[in-house]
Every structure is written in structure tokens, then in C-alpha cells.
Amino acid sequence: MSAHDHAEGQLPHQPETATMEGRNKILGFWIFLGAETVLFGTLFSAFLALRHNVMDGPHASELFELPMVFAATMILLTSSLTSVFAVQALHSHKKQAMVGWLIVTILLGLCFLGLEIYEFKNYVHEGHGFTTSAFSSSFYTLVGFHGAHVAFGVLWIGLLIAQIYKKGLTVVTAPKIYVSAIYWHFIDVVWVFIFTVVYLMGKVG
Amino acid sequence: MSSNHSATGEEAKRHRTEGPKKHIVAFVMSLALTIIAFAAVAAGEINTTFTYIIIVGMAILQVFVQMAFWMHMKDRGHVFPIIAILTGVFIVITMVIMATYWVWW
Amino acid sequence: MDWLTTVDHKKIGILYMIAGLFFFLIGGLEAIVIRVQLMKPMNDVVSGDTFNELITMHGTTMIFLAAMPLLFALMNAVIPLQIGARDVAFPFLNSLGFWTFFFGGVLLNLSWFANAVPDAGWTSYVPLAGPTFNSGHGVDYYVIGLQIAGIGTLLGGINFMATIINMRAPGLSFMRLPMFTWTIFITSALIVFAFPVLTVGLVALMFDRLFEANFFETGNGGSSVLWEHIFWVFGHPEVYILILPAFGVISEVVSTFSRKRLFGYSSMVFATVLIAFLGFMVWAHHMFTTGLGPVANGLFSIATMLIAVPTGVKIFNWLFTLWGGSIRFTTASLFAIGFIPTFVMGGVTGVMLASAPADFQYHDSYFVVAHFHYVIVGGLIFGIFSGLHYWWPKMFGRMLNEGIGKITFWTFFTGFHLTFFVQHFLGLLGMPRRVFTYLPNQGFDTMNMISTFGAFFMGIGTIAFLLNIFITWSKPRNAAADAWEDGRSLEWTIPSPPPEYNFKQTPLVRGYDAWWKEKMEGKTAMTPAEPVGPIHMPSPSILPLYMSIGLFIAGYGFMYDNLFVGGAGLLITFSGMFLRSVFDDHGFHIEPEDQDKGVHA
Amino acid sequence: MMNRWHAMKRLLPLMAGLMLILSACGRKDLSTLNPQGPVAETQYNLMKLSIGIMALVVVVVFAICIYVLIKFRRRKGDKTIPKQVEGNHTLEIIWTVIPLVLLLILGVPTIQHVFGLAKDYTNDKNAIQVKVTAHQYWWEFEYTDYGITTAQELIVPTGKKVEFQLASADVKHAFWIPAIGGKMDNNPGVNNRMYLEFPNEGVFRGKCAELCGPSHALMDFKAKAVSPASFDRWIAAMKAPAVMPADKEIADTFTAQCLSCHAVGEKGEKTAPNLTGVGGRQTIAGILYNDETPIEDNLRKWINNPQDVKSGAMMPSAADNGLTPEQIDGIAKYLAEYKLNYEQ
Numbered sequence A: 001m002s003a004h005d006h007a008e009g010q011l012p013h014q015p016e017t018a019t020m021e022g023r024n025k026i027l028g029f030w031i032f033l034g035a036e037t038v039l040f041g042t043l044f045s046a047f048l049a050l051r052h053n054v055m056d057g058p059h060a061s062e063l064f065e066l067p068m069v070f071a072a073t074m075i076l077l078t079s080s081l082t083s084v085f086a087v088q089a090l091h092s093h094k095k096q097a098m099v100g101w102l103i104v105t106i107l108l109g110l111c112f113l114g115l116e117i118y119e120f121k122n123y124v125h126e127g128h129g130f131t132t133s134a135f136s137s138s139f140y141t142l143v144g145f146h147g148a149h150v151a152f153g154v155l156w157i158g159l160l161i162a163q164i165y166k167k168g169l170t171v172v173t174a175p176k177i178y179v180s181a182i183y184w185h186f187i188d189v190v191w192v193f194i195f196t197v198v199y200l201m202g203k204v205g
Numbered sequence B: 001m002s003s004n005h006s007a008t009g010e011e012a013k014r015h016r017t018e019g020p021k022k023h024i025v026a027f028v029m030s031l032a033l034t035i036i037a038f039a040a041v042a043a044g045e046i047n048t049t050f051t052y053i054i055i056v057g058m059a060i061l062q063v064f065v066q067m068a069f070w071m072h073m074k075d076r077g078h079v080f081p082i083i084a085i086l087t088g089v090f091i092v093i094t095m096v097i098m099a100t101y102w103v104w105w
Numbered sequence C: 001m002d003w004l005t006t007v008d009h010k011k012i013g014i015l016y017m018i019a020g021l022f023f024f025l026i027g028g029l030e031a032i033v034i035r036v037q038l039m040k041p042m043n044d045v046v047s048g049d050t051f052n053e054l055i056t057m058h059g060t061t062m063i064f065l066a067a068m069p070l071l072f073a074l075m076n077a078v079i080p081l082q083i084g085a086r087d088v089a090f091p092f093l094n095s096l097g098f099w100t101f102f103f104g105g106v107l108l109n110l111s112w113f114a115n116a117v118p119d120a121g122w123t124s125y126v127p128l129a130g131p132t133f134n135s136g137h138g139v140d141y142y143v144i145g146l147q148i149a150g151i152g153t154l155l156g157g158i159n160f161m162a163t164i165i166n167m168r169a170p171g172l173s174f175m176r177l178p179m180f181t182w183t184i185f186i187t188s189a190l191i192v193f194a195f196p197v198l199t200v201g202l203v204a205l206m207f208d209r210l211f212e213a214n215f216f217e218t219g220n221g222g223s224s225v226l227w228e229h230i231f232w233v234f235g236h237p238e239v240y241i242l243i244l245p246a247f248g249v250i251s252e253v254v255s256t257f258s259r260k261r262l263f264g265y266s267s268m269v270f271a272t273v274l275i276a277f278l279g280f281m282v283w284a285h286h287m288f289t290t291g292l293g294p295v296a297n298g299l300f301s302i303a304t305m306l307i308a309v310p311t312g313v314k315i316f317n318w319l320f321t322l323w324g325g326s327i328r329f330t331t332a333s334l335f336a337i338g339f340i341p342t343f344v345m346g347g348v349t350g351v352m353l354a355s356a357p358a359d360f361q362y363h364d365s366y367f368v369v370a371h372f373h374y375v376i377v378g379g380l381i382f383g384i385f386s387g388l389h390y391w392w393p394k395m396f397g398r399m400l401n402e403g404i405g406k407i408t409f410w411t412f413f414t415g416f417h418l419t420f421f422v423q424h425f426l427g428l429l430g431m432p433r434r435v436f437t438y439l440p441n442q443g444f445d446t447m448n449m450i451s452t453f454g455a456f457f458m459g460i461g462t463i464a465f466l467l468n469i470f471i472t473w474s475k476p477r478n479a480a481a482d483a484w485e486d487g488r489s490l491e492w493t494i495p496s497p498p499p500e501y502n503f504k505q506t507p508l509v510r511g512y513d514a515w516w517k518e519k520m521e522g523k524t525a526m527t528p529a530e531p532v533g534p535i536h537m538p539s540p541s542i543l544p545l546y547m548s549i550g551l552f553i554a555g556y557g558f559m560y561d562n563l564f565v566g567g568a569g570l571l572i573t574f575s576g577m578f579l580r581s582v583f584d585d586h587g588f589h590i591e592p593e594d595q596d597k598g599v600h601a
Numbered sequence D: 001m002m003n004r005w006h007a008m009k010r011l012l013p014l015m016a017g018l019m020l021i022l023s024a025c026g027r028k029d030l031s032t033l034n035p036q037g038p039v040a041e042t043q044y045n046l047m048k049l050s051i052g053i054m055a056l057v058v059v060v061v062f063a064i065c066i067y068v069l070i071k072f073r074r075r076k077g078d079k080t081i082p083k084q085v086e087g088n089h090t091l092e093i094i095w096t097v098i099p100l101v102l103l104l105i106l107g108v109p110t111i112q113h114v115f116g117l118a119k120d121y122t123n124d125k126n127a128i129q130v131k132v133t134a135h136q137y138w139w140e141f142e143y144t145d146y147g148i149t150t151a152q153e154l155i156v157p158t159g160k161k162v163e164f165q166l167a168s169a170d171v172k173h174a175f176w177i178p179a180i181g182g183k184m185d186n187n188p189g190v191n192n193r194m195y196l197e198f199p200n201e202g203v204f205r206g207k208c209a210e211l212c213g214p215s216h217a218l219m220d221f222k223a224k225a226v227s228p229a230s231f232d233r234w235i236a237a238m239k240a241p242a243v244m245p246a247d248k249e250i251a252d253t254f255t256a257q258c259l260s261c262h263a264v265g266e267k268g269e270k271t272a273p274n275l276t277g278v279g280g281r282q283t284i285a286g287i288l289y290n291d292e293t294p295i296e297d298n299l300r301k302w303i304n305n306p307q308d309v310k311s312g313a314m315m316p317s318a319a320d321n322g323l324t325p326e327q328i329d330g331i332a333k334y335l336a337e338y339k340l341n342y343e344q
């Protein structure tokens, strides 16, 4: 396993699956995403069960500001596209381009987080605090879990960028990049449902 | 497990030259689906059940698009990922039914 | 020190076993106290509060900290060997999984010393477990302890799924996998898909308790029924997580000791998958009296009953494996053979419970207690005992003493039936479960006495098992590779205990029952699938222990509202993750000339 | 083979006999095996059917098991290798289809009774409507059509459907009268409902069947079925003005200390059990039997320190209430004599 000595040109064209470790990592990660599906599914179920119980707080249809959420959705979608570009760069062994796309991805992720925090602040202001009602608790838990995933993704990809600089693109680092990209898409997919189930359906009533 | 990483040179070439085109198409499709859903709600005139169907339908379509293209699930060697996700989805569906029907009966 | 840093699946298996047995003794001791309290009417050995703490800790400890780790012990000790692998897919995660489970369990049990013990039953129904009616720290221990232990379990599940998919020896296709490996594969899948549900439930309960959220606070729009759903969506698959590996053990043991191929292998595989699948659609049979209405009750009744069919397929396949065989009665096979009728008795009472209108009578009575101890103790614990006796030589290189083993079996077996058979009738005569005492003259007295008496017998059986371990420990390590002589799968082709790298050369598998097939063709070893060469091994690491201690500290911090300590704990864990990510593990190689050194050490 | 079946034939009646003996025992007012009403009867029939099916399954499995173990044990030194059988399709079909048929036999009545027992009599004029509110360790019964409330002892007329609304004032409980019918949960937040019928007069034991705290084991109640005429008299007696202690001082103490939570007749509050006619009940606090110990002793014991009887009970002790021994005696005597005369 002398991965470090590989010149970039000698990397196999899909370096992420070149080693047993790499293949294990990707498979294991997919299984983990299966578990995450159920995790978010449960949070969604809890939210669906409780979403009409607003007590004294505002109702979803009064609360949500769709345009801002729509903007956040667009940002996250775009970041998913940039992360897929990073993987393409990985496959053609263009280290610089890959790092570039990854940086764009985490910047977009940060924008998304910023918007979300701003949004939460507004809601709290309007009397929709974490402890207001069952609706509010389940709302913040679901959306907050997603936000925490985004934040974790940003940190993780950031760390990977640093590793790429230090260690180069190798059969050890490639699976990590690939897996983080899948993670990022997964978060995006979850958001599609949050946007639909929490915000759009909330607005409809 | 036979792994297909030892692809022929030809395949490798095809892969390497594969441009960003299909991903941009997927992106545009995702955008369109989001906007349709958004518009259905913003319009606010359609009846509620119908709106629900539209927006949930758009979300499901979009997930297919993203999983297939961006998460490479349409590529070879993704049998177990597909099983993993589908099993998860199956359980989620039972739970959502539970949450919508049986928590408040 | 070696043991704290090991990433070797065989050693981790042993760690799981020691921890699991330890918690089994604790849970068993709690059971004994429960039984002593219930020995006679209006007894006052313990108070109502203490009793509720005892049953909660007994149920929780037994299920999460004894039964599951003992299964993980078998899985770790055996699966890589059965599939001809040098290790699991993620050795590091394997070790992390063990340590998180262990510290979660320790945290839960420290509640006894903090004098704040969870007391709302192992099901922790709200609002009894919620902040309004349970303001002490007791349930916090439950929530946080299980959360941490649950991470370990989930990691284990992912690891074994990936291992079985990716690490099989050449030629070992899915339909050639030994039955135990199959059941572990399906069990791991159940873990992967069921544990996240528990995670969310526990998070929600934790938020309610620590941060004043309102998931289950009925006064603020929360729903107590939601908790029941979440708990049982997890909880029912959990019982199959427990029993499927036992099914696997029984399949191996029955087949080995009757010298016969497992009858109906492919239908066994199919039945396993079907049980797991149906297992996700029956959870509401624990909630027939919650008031979900006749439609839900009817649906869930029928779905539940259907599970009897694939399970029956298994039972009859075992019986017909024995049929026409040449059955040898070792301790392992006695436990396996004792399992079959006992589990059937537990299974059929399950089907009785599945009939919703009748369950209105059975529910929360001792009938249910009898049902689940029949399937859990008579099923799962028998299976674990069977597996431990069977694979003991493989794990430790020594045989357990058969004489003491038989004493273990007969005392445990009789004690078991004495304890739990009468409980069916207690339930039918109107005795609710989870009662710390009962009034005299209700017709409960004699049967409770018998039940308590039986529990002591089980205690003696357990002690006999421990004695067996201690007595044989001083014996030389001389078990043969194929210790029972009739071994059928790959683990019996390598020395007992196996060398660090398991297989010097990865074996080539040419059919189902790989080793048996070679033996029948007169071979004395497997055909290798690769030349002798240097073997790559992962390096040991202290990080799993370090990260788990971090979670442990964090748990304590959050529980006692000390965000500083909580944050520090999380920081420890994250720093461990950081180090793991940044410093690549290049492992080391064992060169061919060193491969025979230290074997059988 | 033949004589094994003989052995089986001898075993079967033995087992049946065992069942009979066991089902014969059990208290008439408590056991589910001794049903005293149509609901429990239905459930009992279903139980019998399922026990029959299960006994059949168990017997078959045991028989094969015993046969195999005797016939196919390994003799000493036996080195032969048995034939390695892969499977057998006919057999596999048999043990898939037969269980399915057995389940069908159980499944049909199950579905039938699931819907049958869920019948709603809320709007039935002839049914008695009772709202059952479970509290930590005691039961409140409110007769919504009559505007009266009692506690711990449910009084119902024979021959009528009784429709229960099940509610909880705190945690989850479950309402269960084994001899009359199965249980149903009292969920906080949402109400459940179920109906029962009491064809025979008598007092039946009721239990809480859901863990509700340290004294869950002691949360018993009684269901007393009386003739319709007696029931009407009981309703009238409950509506009559409260009987207060004759002694003025005791009456004042009782009003000040007890009626701040309890009620008698039209007086008092609803946060603790209604005491109207408490002297006529079978038990104090649901578990102190007045036919075993004199009722006054039971009352004194309870008033003195409820925690000794039911730990976690909400009622303050006599010391906390500032009651002197004389006052306790006076109140106990008054309550012991407070009977409603409705059974003739």
C-alpha cells in the first residue's frame, strides 16, 4: 500500500474504488445512508403527527416565509451540482479543479446555514420558540437535525480539502472525497422533502 | 465480489471525457420540479388535496433524478446501495402512514 | 493494554462476551430480587419504587447490555472465520462499537450509585417517563445510556453488513453462506434500519426532559401515543434482532451434531428474510389496547399471525435435519435441542397474543411475561449458551467440560420451565405484570412461589457455567482445529484459536458446507485461493476507547445540565474523529516467515 | 412407531385434564378463565380456540422431536455418515400450508370480534354512560347522564350495556375487569372508549393494567353489578343531600380538611375520590378489605398515613393535615357509618 508514491497520472480512473478499503468505505457509507433515511423518516413522522398542535404559537401558514426558503433550496441544489463537478474532477484526476469545486460547495453550504439561522431567529421573534408547542419542538428538531448535518458536512469537506493539500489525491483520499459527495447529495435530497413537507405543506395548511 | 474497477482502457476514456452535460440537465430538472411545486403553492387557488399530490409528486420525482444522476445510483455495482435506500424508504412509508393515521385516531 | 487498543475481531468478540456475561449476571441478580419480592403476597423485601427500578433495569440490561452483546460476541468471533476473511470490513469501527456499547452500559448502571434509577419500565412509556411525572435524573440515565450504547450497536450492524457483502472468500456466493452468517446478515440489516428509530425516540424524549421540548407533553400538544409507536416500530424488529442470530446458531449446531446437511437451506434463507420483512409491519400488536381502532387492530393482528408461517418453516427444517441424522448429545446440542420445543411454546403463545380481542385480556398480564421469557430465555438465551459451548474451543482453544456443561443445561432448563410455565396461568387468572406485590387470596400464591423457586435453579445453572469456565481455564490449550470433528464451515479449517490473521491463505470455496465438502472428498485442508505472501493487518488504536470516554463524559455533562462538561466530552470525541481522519492508518504486514510464529500462543 | 402414538394418546387426555383443573381454579370475580359477561365470554371463546390450535401445534412438534431424539441418537463409536438430504418440496409445502390454514381458522373470528367488540354505544339511549378517569392510584367514575360521580367502586345495573369513556388525569393507566372483559388504556390527552356488559349481580375485581408509578400494584377497584331497581335507588341516594357528621367539631374539621379535595353529595371538590356512601363500599382505598378488618380500622389506617398504604398517593397524612387522634376517630366513625341504602 504505497499510495503516497502514486504519481497522479498512475491513479486508476476511479481511484475511490481502487482498494478494498475504498470499496468497503463506500458500501458501508451507503448502508449508513440507509440508516439515515430511517432516522429522518422518523423525524418526519413525528413532525407530521404533531404539526397541527401549535398551542399559543403561530400556525405554519402564518409563520413561514416561502421566498427565503425557496432561495435556500436553490442554494443547496446548486451546491449539489458543484459537488458532483468535484467528483467529475476527481475522476479525471484534476486536483486543482476538484478542490475549487469543493470550496464552492462549502461556501454555498455556509450561505444556506446563514439563511437558516436568520430564519430561525425571525421565528423565535414571532413567538415560535423551541418550547412553544409540540409543533415547534418537532419543527426545530427536524430542520435543526438537517442543519446540523449541513454544518457537519461543511466541516468535514473542509477537513478533506486540507488533507488533499497535504497528501495529494491518492487511493486513500479519493474514497473520502467520493463519500463526502454522496453525503452532500443525500442532505440535499432530505432538504427537498423538508421543503415540501414542512414548508410547502405548511403553507397549504 | 467481482469489482469493476479494472475497467478497460476504452471505458476509462469514455468516463474521463464524459462532460458535465448530464449533470446540468439533472440540475435543470431539479430546478424545474422545485419551481413547479413552489408555484403550485404560491398560486394558492388549487384545492388542498390536489396541491398536496402535486408537491409530494414533484419531491419524489426530484429524488429520483438526484439519486440516479448525482448519487450515481444508475451506474453499475449499485445493487446494495439501492437495496439499502429502498428498504429505508419502505420503513419510512409505513411510519408516515402511522403518523398520519394512527397517532390521533 | 493490548485489550484496550485491539482491533482484532476475535479479541473484540471476547471483550463483548465478558461484558455481556457481566451484565447478564447483573440483570439476573435483579431478576432474582424481583422473584424474591414476588415470592409471597404483600412481601416487603423491596418497596414499590425500588421494584419499578428493578424491572426497568432488568429488562433494559438484559436486552441491550446482555443479550445483544453476547450475540455480538458470537458474531465477532465467528463471522469473519465463516466467510474466510482476515477481519471485518471496518476493524476500527468494530472496536469503537464495542467501547461505545460498554460505556453506554456502564453509564446506565451507574444510576444505581447516583441513586437516580430509571423506573418507567424498559418501554419508558410517557408521560410516566416524561419530565412532568418523572423529574429526577433516573430516566435521563436510560435515555443517554441507551443512546450511547445504541451508537455502538448501529456501527456493528453497518460493519457486519459490509463485511458479509464485501469480504467473502472467492467462491463463497450468497447462497453458499453458512446459515449463521445469513442470520447475522439479516440481523445486521434489522439493526441498521431499526436502531435509528430508537435514536430519534430517545432524542425526542431527551429534548423533552432536558430542554423542555413538547414531543410527548400532552399539555402542550404532544402525543403520548407517538412515543408508543416510535418505541415499538423499533421494539418489534428488536425482538427479531435478538432471535434471528439464535436461529442461526441452532442451524449450525443441529446440523453439526446430527452430521447432516441443513434441511431445506434455501427455504431457511427465504424464511429468515421474510421474518425480518414482516417484522417491520407488526409493531402495533403491542398497542392493541391503546385504542387505535378496529381497522388497525385487525390489520396488525393478521400481519402478526403471518410470522408464524416462516418461523414454522424453520422449526420443521431443524426437526428434519435431525431426522435420519446421527445425533450426538453434547452440551451445545442439548441447548439447541432444548431450544426447539421451548421456543415453539413461546412462539405459539405469541400467536395467541396476536389475536387482538383476546389480547385485551392477556395484555400487560403475566401471560405476556411468560410469552416473552419463553422466546427470549428459552429461545435466545438457550441459543447463546448453545453457541458459546459450540464455539468455545474455537474462541479459546480449550474445550468446556461436558459433565459440568450437562449440569448447566439440566438445571437451567428445568429451572426455566418451572419459573415461566406457571406464569401463563398467573396471567390468565388476572395477575397484571409490573406489580411489586399482590394481595393474598387471589389464587396467585402457590404459582408465584413455584416461579421464584425455578429462578433459583436458573441461578444455579448460570453459576455452573461460570464454574465451568474457571475450571477449564487452567487446562492446556489443545483443542483441535475441527474441534467437534463434524465441523462443516470454514472456521473449523483453521487452528483453535486462530492466528491473528485467521487464514494464512484465503481458501477457495467450492460449494455449500465448504469444509464438509472437502472432507468428504478426502481432503485434509482447503484449496488456497492465493499464494503465501505478506499479510496486511490494521494497526491497533486507542482512539475508540478515547472517543467513547468522550461520549460518556458528554452524556454526564448534559444530564446534569453542565453544558461545559458536555461540550468538553463532545470535543474529546470529535478530536478523536479528527485524528482518525487526518492520520492514515497504514497498518503493518506479517511476512510469510513470521506467520507461523506465535500461532497457538 | 405404533406404541409411541399410544403413549401420545394417553398423554393427550392427561394434558386436557390438566387444562381443566387449571381453568377450574381462579376466582370467579377475577379470572379471565371464568367469564362473567358476554365480552369476557367472547374473548374466552377465542382464547379456547387459540389454545386448542396451539396445543395441536405443540403436540405435533413435541412428537416429532421426541421420536427423532430417540430414533436417531448416535450409538457409541458410530462413524457412519448419514445421507445428506437437501430438502423435500412436498414436506415444505405441507408445513407452509397447514399453518396457514390454522391461522385462517384463528384469523376469521379474530377479525369478527375485533369489530364486534368495538361497537359504540355512546348514543344508545339504553346504555349507561360512564366516564372513567384514572388518577395516580385511584379511579373516578362519572355518570354523565345522571350528573353524579363516585370513586373506587363502580356501580352498574345488570342487563344493560355500559359504555365507558376512558380518560386519564395524569399518566397512562389501563382499565381492566378480567372477569367481565378485556382492558383498554386510559391515555392522557385523548379519550378511549369501550363497552362492557354485566349479566350477573356481584362484585368483580378491577385492576390497573398499565405501569403508572410506585403504587401501580395497589390501584385496584371494584365493579358492583346490581339489579336495575337497586341501581335507580343508588342514583337517587347519590343525588340526595350529603349527610354530614353529627358532631359539629368533626363536621367543621371534615369540611375544612377533607372537603377541600374530596366530595360528599353536593359538597366539596373533585380532585380526590368522592366519599358519598363510602361506608358501604367493599374496600377502603381499593385494597383494604372491610370484611377482613373492621372498616373503621381501615379508615384510620388510611387517614393516618396514606403513604403507608400506597406510597406516592397524593393525600396528605394526618400529621400534615393537623388532625388529632380524636378527630381521626371521629371522621373514621362518621365515614364508616355513611352508607347508602339501595340494595334490598
Ligand code: HEA
Pocket: C123, C239, C240, C242, C243, C285, C286, C304, C305, C307, C308, C309, C311, C312, C313, C315, C343, C344, C345, C346, C347, C348, C349, C350, C351, C353, C354, C355, C359, C362, C363, C364, C368, C371, C372, C375, C376, C379, C380, D054, D057, D061, D098, D099, D100, D102, D103
Ligand atoms: C426474542 C424475542 C421475541 C420473539 C421471537 C417473539 C415472537 C413473537 N411474538 Fe412476542 N414479545 C417479545 C419478544 C418476542 N416475541 C417481548 C419482549 C414482548 C413484550 C414486550 C413488553 O411489553 O415488554 C412481546 C410481546 C408480544 C406481543 C404483545 C403482547 C401484549 O403486550 O399484549 C405480541 C402480540 O401479538 C407478540 C407476538 C409474537 C408473535 C406472533 C411472535 C412470532 O414471531 C412467533 C412465531 C413462532 C411460532 C408460532 C412457533 C413456531 C411455528 C410453528 C411450529 C408453525 C405452526 C404454528 C402455528 C400455525 C401457530 N409478542
Ligand code: HEA
Pocket: C024, C025, C026, C027, C028, C029, C031, C032, C034, C035, C055, C056, C058, C059, C060, C062, C063, C067, C120, C121, C122, C123, C369, C373, C376, C377, C381, C419, C433, C434, C435, C436, C455, C458, C459, C460, C462, C463
Ligand atoms: C434478554 C432478556 C431477558 C432475560 C434473559 C430475562 C431473564 C429473566 N427474567 Fe426477565 N424480563 C425481561 C427480559 C429478560 N428477562 C424484560 C424485557 C422484562 C420486562 C421489563 C419491564 O416490564 O419493563 C422482564 C421482566 C421480568 C419479570 C416481570 C416483572 C414484572 O412485570 O413485574 C420477571 C418476573 O418473574 C422476570 C424474571 C426473569 C428471570 C427469573 C430471568 C432468569 O432467566 C434470569 C436467569 C439468570 C440468573 C438467575 C443469573 C444468576 C446470576 C447469579 C446468581 C450470580 C450472582 C451475581 C453476581 C455474582 C453479580 N423478568
Ligand SMILES: [Cu+2]
Pocket: C235, C236, C239, C282, C283, C285, C286
Ligand atoms: Cu412484537
